[in-house]
Amino acid sequence: MSVRHALLALLSEGPKYGLQLRQEFEESTGEVWPLNVGQVYTTLQRLERDELIESDDEEEAGPQKVFRITRPGREELDAWLSTPPDMTSPPRDELVIKVLAALRVPGVSVHDVIQVHRRYLVELMQQWTRLKEDETDFDLTFALVADAELFRLDSVVRWLDVADGRLKRAAHEPPSATPGPRIRRRLVARR
Amino acid sequence: MSFLELRDVSKSYGSGATEVHAIRHVNLAVERGSLVAVMGPSGSGKSTLLTIVGSLEEPTSGEVVIDGRALSTMSRNEKARLRRRTVGYVFQDFNLLAGLTAVENVALPLELDGVPGKTAQRTAISRLEELGLADRGAHYPDELSGGERQRVAIARAVVGDRALLLADEPSGALDSINGEAVMRMILTACHRGVAAVVVTHDAQLASWADRVVFIRDGRIVDQTAPPPSAESLLQDLPEPTPRP
Numbered sequence: 001m002s003v004r005h006a007l008l009a010l011l012s013e014g015p016k017y018g019l020q021l022r023q024e025f026e027e028s029t030g031e032v033w034p035l036n037v038g039q040v041y042t043t044l045q046r047l048e049r050d051e052l053i054e055s056d057d058e059e060e061a062g063p064q065k066v067f068r069i070t071r072p073g074r075e076e077l078d079a080w081l082s083t084p085p086d087m088t089s090p091p092r093d094e095l096v097i098k099v100l101a102a103l104r105v106p107g108v109s110v111h112d113v114i115q116v117h118r119r120y121l122v123e124l125m126q127q128w129t130r131l132k133e134d135e136t137d138f139d140l141t142f143a144l145v146a147d148a149e150l151f152r153l154d155s156v157v158r159w160l161d162v163a164d165g166r167l168k169r170a171a172h173e174p175p176s177a178t179p180g181p182r183i184r185r186r187l188v189a190r191r
Numbered sequence: 192m193s194f195l196e197l198r199d200v201s202k203s204y205g206s207g208a209t210e211v212h213a214i215r216h217v218n219l220a221v222e223r224g225s226l227v228a229v230m231g232p233s234g235s236g237k238s239t240l241l242t243i244v245g246s247l248e249e250p251t252s253g254e255v256v257i258d259g260r261a262l263s264t265m266s267r268n269e270k271a272r273l274r275r276r277t278v279g280y281v282f283q284d285f286n287l288l289a290g291l292t293a294v295e296n297v298a299l300p301l302e303l304d305g306v307p308g309k310t311a312q313r314t315a316i317s318r319l320e321e322l323g324l325a326d327r328g329a330h331y332p333d334e335l336s337g338g339e340r341q342r343v344a345i346a347r348a349v350v351g352d353r354a355l356l357l358a359d360e361p362s363g364a365l366d367s368i369n370g371e372a373v374m375r376m377i378l379t380a381c382h383r384g385v386a387a388v389v390v391t392h393d394a395q396l397a398s399w400a401d402r403v404v405f406i407r408d409g410r411i412v413d414q415t416a417p418p419p420s421a422e423s424l425l426q427d428l429p430e431p432t433p434r435p
Contacts (some may be wrong), residue, residue: 122230
């Protein structure tokens, strides 16, 4: 999460005080990313140094100081909004590594390992869903954050399901050749 | 006592070398007012489990107890009455009758059970109203959206005093928002005291349940821990991983 760009987004609505920025940041992220005061003011100082925001006086960044976004700040914000985050290289996912490692460890059932992680992920999803459940207290930004987390966790559960099924099938019909080197070559070629 | 109990239930098809064990030694208890999701891949036995609970199929061994009565002790007529009065089903493909309006579809199980037509229709309309479908009652299934059709199917499943709701992949091909609406409706029924069992392979749907039971090769292999208290939820939530 880029605190820097989130602050620029809040300032794009108009000039704001430091304290106000901190409160609005927490509100706009569904209050699930608590931010400490220091982080807000340090980031504001850097943004001002980089001339992406400006203020009326030369005082230290503090609760009562008013900030405004500058033209380069707005350009930086627009560019950030439409730049996709880097998702090209396969992440070194700890869970993927654990499942791959489980395949090599004698006496360990990879299906049991998968199930432990699946249960944990579904329990986390239950917690997020429960928070979303209460419609009387509906909060759009929170619902969006909760959805994002639910989809992220869901994609991991799906991967575990597919891995489980693939491993089960492979146990019945072992592949004729080891696909390891081929996959590696393809990943390297893509970079 | 639990409203629904499965005691060491097994179901196999065929015999000898061709015998297939669909479910094996399943124990499961569902209280009134609670929603249990059974999660597993296709072919894991979750749909068989549901048809046995709904008394559409008999187990090879073990006992299913609904509201204190063992299905094995019931006559065919008693089971038929149980299916009409106590159990509501929701299927993936809705199974609404195309020639009947939404209200008529919902009223049908009541009428089959001998409730006079007008009373059945009134009950059906009020159930549709509760589920936000007040203005769709006179529409035929093909005039409704997929989400609306599934909501009508849920209204039909919980009309009358049905106390057990069984759903097989209830959000079918619906998108996430409609799938969520379906699960909210099932939860609403649970808050009125209905016991519900939803079988699904979808973790997002399952996460609406009070308890998720995992089934694999016909066996229940695991289940989620009971939910933490509401107050501790926000504090216990892990901080999401920061993205670059």
